[in-house]
Amino acid sequence: xxxxxxxxxxxxxxxxxxxxxxxxxxxxxxxxxxxxxxxxxxxxxxxxxxxxxxxxxxxxxxxxxxxxxxxxxxxxxxxxxxxxxxxxxxxxxxxxxxxxxxxxxxxxxxxxxxxxxxxxxxxxxxxxxxxxxxxxxxxxxxxxxxxxxxxxxxxxxxxxxxxxxxxxxxxxxxxxxxxxxxxxxxxxxxxxxxxxxxxxxxxxxxxxxxxxxxxxxxxxxxxxxxxxxxxxxxxxxxxxxxx
Amino acid sequence: xxxxxxxxxxxxxxxxxxxxxxxxxxxxxxxxxxxxxxxxxxxxxxxxxxxxxxxxxxxxxxxx
Numbered sequence: 001x002x003x004x005x006x007x008x009x010x011x012x013x014x015x016x017x018x019x020x021x022x023x024x025x026x027x028x029x030x031x032x033x034x035x036x037x038x039x040x041x042x043x044x045x046x047x048x049x050x051x052x053x054x055x056x057x058x059x060x061x062x063x064x065x066x067x068x069x070x071x072x073x074x075x076x077x078x079x080x081x082x083x084x085x086x087x088x089x090x091x092x093x094x095x096x097x098x099x100x101x102x103x104x105x106x107x108x109x110x111x112x113x114x115x116x117x118x119x120x121x122x123x124x125x126x127x128x129x130x131x132x133x134x135x136x137x138x139x140x141x142x143x144x145x146x147x148x149x150x151x152x153x154x155x156x157x158x159x160x161x162x163x164x165x166x167x168x169x170x171x172x173x174x175x176x177x178x179x180x181x182x183x184x185x186x187x188x189x190x191x192x193x194x195x196x197x198x199x200x201x202x203x204x205x206x207x208x209x210x211x212x213x214x215x216x217x218x219x220x221x222x223x224x225x226x227x228x229x230x231x232x233x234x235x236x237x238x239x240x241x242x243x
Numbered sequence: 244x245x246x247x248x249x250x251x252x253x254x255x256x257x258x259x260x261x262x263x264x265x266x267x268x269x270x271x272x273x274x275x276x277x278x279x280x281x282x283x284x285x286x287x288x289x290x291x292x293x294x295x296x297x298x299x300x301x302x303x304x305x306x307x
Binding site for chain 1: 244247248250251252254255258286289290293294297300301303304
């Protein structure tokens with residue numbers, strides 16, 4: 001069994017390493033672009049530089065939650081564990097990135113708006129999103145049985161995801177004070193800031209892919225281990241009853 | 244577990260309903276209420292489609 005697992009995991013592990021290395025290089029490049037190349041913003045000064053990682057984190061969070069949605073839908077359709085593994089991995093990473101986006105946004109808001117927090121549509125709905133996926137993870141930890149856990153969390157993953165478009169549209173529906181970088185009028189960003197902006201986006205996306213690969217592998221091993229334990233207990237129980 | 248799951252999902256509806264009612268009580272023009280009604284309508288539309296479809300999966304699992 002050990003040899004079999006070893007041979008199937010090796011090429012994947014090499015893939016993980018390559019993605020991780022590229023992500024590291026991109027993060028370094030993004031750091032250089034953010035702190036050296038990008039011009040200092042006229043009104044906000046250096047504090048504005050947090051914007052690059054803030055938007056990148058928020059984008060990665062949305063991507064994660066979209067994958068939770070896809071994984072949940074696919075699980076209900078196919079009942080394949082792999083989709084459940086994808087959903088839980090993406091949800092965990094999404095919560096982390098939403099937390100970072102909320103915290104970095106808070107730092108930016110302290111400087112730009114003079115307050116750490118404002119009960120404003122974009123912020124409120126993002127906090128809701130964070131709560132929804134924390135609840136998603138708590139729901140999972142509350143159900144020990146694998147197929148039931150997968151089904152219930154898939155249902156909740158789909159229901160929770162409809163909050164995302166509302167977060168996205170909230171700026172247009174309410175009159176939000178949160179700035180919109182990409183709007184109907186195109187990109188509201190100086191061309192000199194493009195490298196830092198897009199490098200950060202690419203870097204965080206790759207960090208996400210790398211984390212997702214690691215997390216899904218971990219979840220797969222975890223579920224395999226649980227299955228083995230269950231079989232071992234079953235066997236042991238059988239022997240005891242025979243003896 | 245139910246309140247924990249229901250609260251974050253239901254908050255947009257609660258907030259939109261309260262804000263819409265507030266606009267009504269303050270006697271402001273209808274157009275001020277429109278964004279809140281849009282949200283409520285969107286939620287209605289989405290969940291009226293989603294819930295009957297998702298219900299079968301929950302029931303199936305409950306029965307097993």
